[in-house]
Amino acid sequence: MGEMTRVLECRDLRKTYGERKAVDGVGFHIDLGETYGLLGPNGAGKTTTISMICGLLTRDSGHVEVVGEVIDVGEIHAKQWIGYVPQDLAIYPDLTAEENLMFFGRLYGLTGKRLKARTDAVLEVTGLADRRQDKTEEYSGGMKRRLNIGIGLLHEPRLLILDEPTVGVDPQSRNAILDSVEHLSGEGMAVLYTTHYMEEAERLCDRVGIIDQGQVKAEGTRRQLVELIGERDRVRVVVEGNIEAAVVAVRSVEGVQEANRSDRRIDILANDARVILPALLRVMADAGASVKGVDVVEPDLEAVFLHLTGKALRD
Amino acid sequence: MRAVFTIAAKDLKQRIRDRSAIIMGIIAPFALASVFSLLLPSSQGFHTDYAVVDLDGGPVSELLTSRVLPGVVEAGFADVTPIADRATAAELVEDGEMGAAFVIPEGFSEAITSGRDATITIIGNVDAALSTQIAEAIATGYAEEINAVSLSVAAALGGFTTVLPATIADISSRAAVFEPSIVVEENEADSKQMSDKTFYSASMAIMFLFFTAQFGILSLLSERRQGTLTRLVAAPVGPWTVVLAKALTGFVLGAVAMLVLILASTFLLGAEWGNPLGVALLTLGGVVSATGVSAMAATMAKTEEQASGWNAILAMSLAILGGTFFSLDRAPEFVSQLSLITPHAWFLRGLDELAAASGTVADALPAVGVMVAIGVVTGGLGLVRARGLVIGR
Numbered sequence: 092m093g094e095m096t097r098v099l100e101c102r103d104l105r106k107t108y109g110e111r112k113a114v115d116g117v118g119f120h121i122d123l124g125e126t127y128g129l130l131g132p133n134g135a136g137k138t139t140t141i142s143m144i145c146g147l148l149t150r151d152s153g154h155v156e157v158v159g160e161v162i163d164v165g166e167i168h169a170k171q172w173i174g175y176v177p178q179d180l181a182i183y184p185d186l187t188a189e190e191n192l193m194f195f196g197r198l199y200g201l202t203g204k205r206l207k208a209r210t211d212a213v214l215e216v217t218g219l220a221d222r223r224q225d226k227t228e229e230y231s232g233g234m235k236r237r238l239n240i241g242i243g244l245l246h247e248p249r250l251l252i253l254d255e256p257t258v259g260v261d262p263q264s265r266n267a268i269l270d271s272v273e274h275l276s277g278e279g280m281a282v283l284y285t286t287h288y289m290e291e292a293e294r295l296c297d298r299v300g301i302i303d304q305g306q307v308k309a310e311g312t313r314r315q316l317v318e319l320i321g322e323r324d325r326v327r328v329v330v331e332g333n334i335e336a337a338v339v340a341v342r343s344v345e346g347v348q349e350a351n352r353s354d355r356r357i358d359i360l361a362n363d364a365r366v367i368l369p370a371l372l373r374v375m376a377d378a379g380a381s382v383k384g385v386d387v388v389e390p391d392l393e394a395v396f397l398h399l400t401g402k403a404l405r406d
Numbered sequence: 407m408r409a410v411f412t413i414a415a416k417d418l419k420q421r422i423r424d425r426s427a428i429i430m431g432i433i434a435p436f437a438l439a440s441v442f443s444l445l446l447p448s449s450q451g452f453h454t455d456y457a458v459v460d461l462d463g464g465p466v467s468e469l470l471t472s473r474v475l476p477g478v479v480e481a482g483f484a485d486v487t488p489i490a491d492r493a494t495a496a497e498l499v500e501d502g503e504m505g506a507a508f509v510i511p512e513g514f515s516e517a518i519t520s521g522r523d524a525t526i527t528i529i530g531n532v533d534a535a536l537s538t539q540i541a542e543a544i545a546t547g548y549a550e551e552i553n554a555v556s557l558s559v560a561a562a563l564g565g566f567t568t569v570l571p572a573t574i575a576d577i578s579s580r581a582a583v584f585e586p587s588i589v590v591e592e593n594e595a596d597s598k599q600m601s602d603k604t605f606y607s608a609s610m611a612i613m614f615l616f617f618t619a620q621f622g623i624l625s626l627l628s629e630r631r632q633g634t635l636t637r638l639v640a641a642p643v644g645p646w647t648v649v650l651a652k653a654l655t656g657f658v659l660g661a662v663a664m665l666v667l668i669l670a671s672t673f674l675l676g677a678e679w680g681n682p683l684g685v686a687l688l689t690l691g692g693v694v695s696a697t698g699v700s701a702m703a704a705t706m707a708k709t710e711e712q713a714s715g716w717n718a719i720l721a722m723s724l725a726i727l728g729g730t731f732f733s734l735d736r737a738p739e740f741v742s743q744l745s746l747i748t749p750h751a752w753f754l755r756g757l758d759e760l761a762a763a764s765g766t767v768a769d770a771l772p773a774v775g776v777m778v779a780i781g782v783v784t785g786g787l788g789l790v791r792a793r794g795l796v797i798g799r
């Protein structure tokens with residue numbers, strides 16, 4: 092896509108807390124109609140990054156433009172282009188869904204018939220129209236989540252930022268949220284989606300930035316990222332016994348690229364895993380480990396993450 | 407500016423809906439003011455009954471019964487009932503039906519006009535000590551005036567000790583011009599005090615104002631806890647917009663609570679607040695100071711609970727020091743001086759100024775100025791800290 096359709100441009104974002112570099116040179120862009128995923132484990136710097144993008148947090152250095160306008164804590168005009176959905180619920184429990192929407196709508200400059208129309212539309216989309224007059228403290232967790240996202244959509248932003256919107260959500264609501272996000276990108280809205288769920292990133296995102304320890308380790312489409320690790324399979328083995336010895340033994344097998352322990356699990360990246368699987372099982376048994384389960388998966392973003400960081404996404 | 411009103415309107419709706427501001431700002435202070443007004447002894451509302459037993463019936467005793475004591479009745483704090491004999495009077499006093507009794511013995515006038523010693527007896531009751539003390543003071547004042555006139559007359563007559571009947575009338579008329587000090591003497595300081603009902607209404611109003619005004623800035627901490635502050639800051643509104651909206655919420659809550667309390671205490675308790683413009687200015691000053699002080703206290707805390715606790719301690723300390731529970735008239739001088747660091751003392755002082763017979767709005771302006779200054783200084787600090795809360799979260 093050309094420059095005319097660029098919605099978000101951020102470069103070299105940095106934020107340090109004491110000695111710790113929470114964000115260390117992060118940069119990426121998102122174009123109109125594109126869904127961009129920031130995939131990384133908890134504490135990787137995702138929320139700090141989007142806090143700087145939204146102008147919620149002062150950055151140490153770097154540059155952020157939304158729809159061509161610079162945004163910062165003191166630069167508030169460009170905030171109108173963003174719809175921000177925080178990770179935690181951010182709704183008033185003692186107000187109704189309608190009152191919540193009307194209030195935030197007014198803050199974004201909506202008034203009169205347009206405010207009413209947008210409120211009605213969001214209540215319909217989120218399935219809360221028939222409960223619009225109920226205080227949100229009476230809502231189920233899923234309903235609150237839907238309203239939380241609906242507030243971000245109310246003013247029809249150019250860029251929707253969703254910070255781990257499915258954390259702590261039941262499977263049914265989670266699917267509903269993912270369907271909604273897919274629908275939004277289809278309508279031409281740019282979406283920045285942070286998650287530590289590989290499946291969500293694979294399902295929703297046109298491009299993914301893999302972030303760890305405050306740095307974007309790699310970025311691209313799913314295909315581009317998977318190509319980073321070649322045609323390698325990931326083997327997940329659950330073992331008991333002498334696990335450390337088993338890891339060392341596995342690394343010695345020809346065709347094994349990487350082997351890392353995670354609790355009682357060994358994650359292995361290997362060329363043509365099905366061929367070398369018997370050898371893997373044999374060396375682990377010889378090392379004193381008892382194999383309790385084996386799972387061979389095709390290359391995916393989690394394998395990429397493992398390859399780039401040496402650890403699993405949910406460690 | 408529209409965003410300030412939008413946020414403040416939302417906050418006011420929440421506070422009204424949870425009733426906390428109504429309870430703290432209106433119901434609690436009005437209830438306490440009512441209780442204090444009804445149950446505590448009144449300094450201004452003193453009233454007693456006196457019996458007078460005139461066994462003399464002469465011209466000098468008539469000075470007391472026809473001139474001095476009617477003045478007491480006219481002053482409005484006692485009724486006087488003539489009683490025929492001493493025993494009945496003593497019985498009435500003992501039964502508590504009379505606060506005290508004056509007994510003028512037979513031959514009193516003759517003794518006075520002959521230059522002999524004469525005695526007025528006051529029959530009192532230990533359960534009505536104040537009535538007895540006032541009766542003694544009235545009698546003492548009367549005796550002093552009679553002595554002064556007698557001495558004067560005696561000197562004019564060249565040392566004669568017997569006063570002619572014609573002279574007695576003259577004594578009577580001249581004695582009458584001596585107003586018994588305890589009855590009619592105007593004490594300027596007393597006349598500048600509010601009535602008890604007004605005092606308790608005003609003191610409870612200003613004390614609870616410091617609890618009501620805190621709801622504004624306190625909601626900043628509440629928004630931070632429930633995550634909505636992030637969303638407010640993510641909207642196209644600046645940090646100062648959020649902070650000013652919270653301050654405006656506290657100000658409006660305080661002002662409305664004060665207005666309701668003033669009207670309610672006026673119409674239901676009979677409080678007399680004084681010149682409406684002066685009261686309005688004093689209320690404005692009080693609300694500004696309460697908003698400022700509570701903003702400073704709330705922003706020192708990290709949680710709502712902590713902020714509420716600190717604000718409560720501060721509000722109560724200032725209220726006690728500021729004389730909202732008792733008048734500072736009888737307090738040591740240094741306490742009176744120290745109280746002037748509190749908006750409460752200035753608020754009550756301003757109302758006292760308005761209560762004076764000659765009190766004008768201008769007399770209340772110094773108190774208004776001090777309260778506004780306290781509010782601006784503390785509020786300035788509080789708002790700067792509140793902005794830090796918004797940005798740092």
